[in-house]
Amino acid sequence: MAKTGPIIVLDPGKERTKGNDALFMNINAAKAVAGLVQSTFGPKGMDKMLIDKMGHVSMTNDGAIILKDIGIEHPTAKMIVEVARSMESTAGDGTTGSVIFSAALLDKAEKLVKKGIHPSAIVKGYRIAEAKALELLDRSVIDVSKENRADILKKVAMTSITGKAPDVHKELLAELCVKAAEIVEEDGFVDVRTKIIRVVELQRRVEESEVIEGIALNTGVLSHAPKRIENPKIALLDTEIIANKTKTGAIMVVSSPEERQKIIDNERNDLTAIAKIIVDAGATAVFSTKVVRGPVLEYFEKHNVFVSRPMEEKDIENVSYATGAKIVRNPKEFTESDLGGADLLERDTKNGGGKTFIRGGHNSTVATLVVRGETLQHADSVDTALDDALWVIKSVIEDGKIVAGGGASEMAVALGLSACAPKAGGYDQRVIAAYADALEELPKTLIRNGGLDVIDLSLALRAEQTKNKNAGVDVFAGKVTDMLESGIVDPYRVKANTIKAATEAAIMILRIDDMLRATITRDIPDAPPSHMAASYNGMAPPTMNERR
Secondary structure: OOOOOOOOOOOEEEEEEEEHHHHHHHHHHHHHHHHHHHHHOOOOOEEEEEEEEOOOOEEEOOHHHHHHOOOOOHHHHHHHHHOOOOHHHHHOHHHHHHHHHHHHHHHHHHHHHHOOEEEEHHHHHHHHHHHHHHHHHOOOEEEOOOOOHHHHHHHHHHHHHEEOOHHHHHHHHHHHHHHHHHHHOOOOOHHHHHEOOOOEEOOOOHHHHHHEEEEEEEEOOOOOOOEEEEOOOEEEEOOHHHHHHOOOOOOOOOOHHHHHHHHHHHEEEEHHHHHHHHOOOOOOOEOOOOOOHHHHHHHHHHOEEEEOOOOOHHHHHHHHHHHHOOOOOOOOOHHHHHHHHEEEEEEOOOOOOEEEEEEEOOOEEEEEEEEEEEHHHHHHHHHHHHHHHHHHHHHHHHHHHEEEEHHHHHHHEEEEEEEEHHHHOHHHHHHHHHHHHHHHHHHHHHHHHOOHHHHHHHHHHHHOOOOOOOOEEEEEOOEEEEEHHHOOEEEEEHHHHHHHHHHHHHHHHOOOOOEEEEEEEEEEOOOHHHHOOOEEEEEOOOOOOOOO
């Protein structure tokens, strides 16, 4: 039989990387992502300066923000970024720790593969280790009772805020977060996304930040309405109140001043009629995204109706959610059912009079955190810290579980895994031991970022853990101590989700043994003569004299 030539199955334009080459390339990408945020981990972590295309400068040590803004392109690196996003959406904190743990698991897996252990065996061992780690973590859990909940929530918030906002203000900020969460708590659930609104004010001191039971709006007032309205009936408009329009291009011809005045009066009557519809429906306060002008404003003032200055869509949506008012885009069809209600509406006449408070919305309990700072960067850092603090408070309220911080829970789980690894036997023994070593990377990074001796403190932590499962590293004191006594605690949810998310990401990457990438070509096809730069639709270009 005659021999045939090579059979080409794949597109020659595809780049293929397979086997261990593909695995090691993906592992290196994951470790590179972790290297970007590793120095930000812990209360003494460093900040990153981010400069966008417009030149806007921001400084943060929040791993999720850093990974979102730097623009990662590598597909495997994006998978690690998704771990951070998952932690951000489910626990609100622990993003950096999860990325570091993912990279550590992959680093240990790389060493095992080089020693001849197949990735499938590593995946199996990691699954066993994950289940055991969660079991060991449950043994470190401290239940939160109603008697000590307020104190625990404050400690959890302070632990989260440390290193993200000025330490001198962390107790005040923690108290504000706890108060806001307790205001909106309903049946043991805290809706941080929609029920807690954060408003930023600049050129103010951080210690002036406050919590409002209701909504605080950075908007002034147009009308001369009362400064305080009890049980207001609130109307929301997302349109400008205007008279009937004439057809586009229409020309109106008048023959006398009287006729012109008649047209003006008719337009005024149309506007007044629309305002009357809203007032007759019972509205005592009107919030609008557009400016309310002329006869409409005069009519509202005549009937003591509060009229706000134009506000952002996000703010009007918050008012709608809190008060039950419907956002109306056709004021001619406004009815009483579109109104919302609250216990009190009042204006702030201090500090320039640019704030409006709506307290006790009838549709939902809402709290507003007014975050103040000297500069935009300062206020942003405080706002980010408060966001993380609110999420950890939410986790503790809903789960009722905490663990000791300062690397205590990670080291306790790691030592437990190391102890049970020999019982597994075979490859599983080595893989579980590697998993335990990867978990120890979290307290080691905490120590390293604190500028302390990693070897000495790691050994001291290991020794103390045999006596006290709550022993962790106090990076400010530079020693191992009882974290519960020091008030350094973390939500159970953050630690459990870190183990789950990091393990899942590592396993997904370990299962990849082949990568096919389409090559990017930048060749520009030949253009037809009629589209060449030297011609104009097939005609010769004009000469210089003709252009002139």
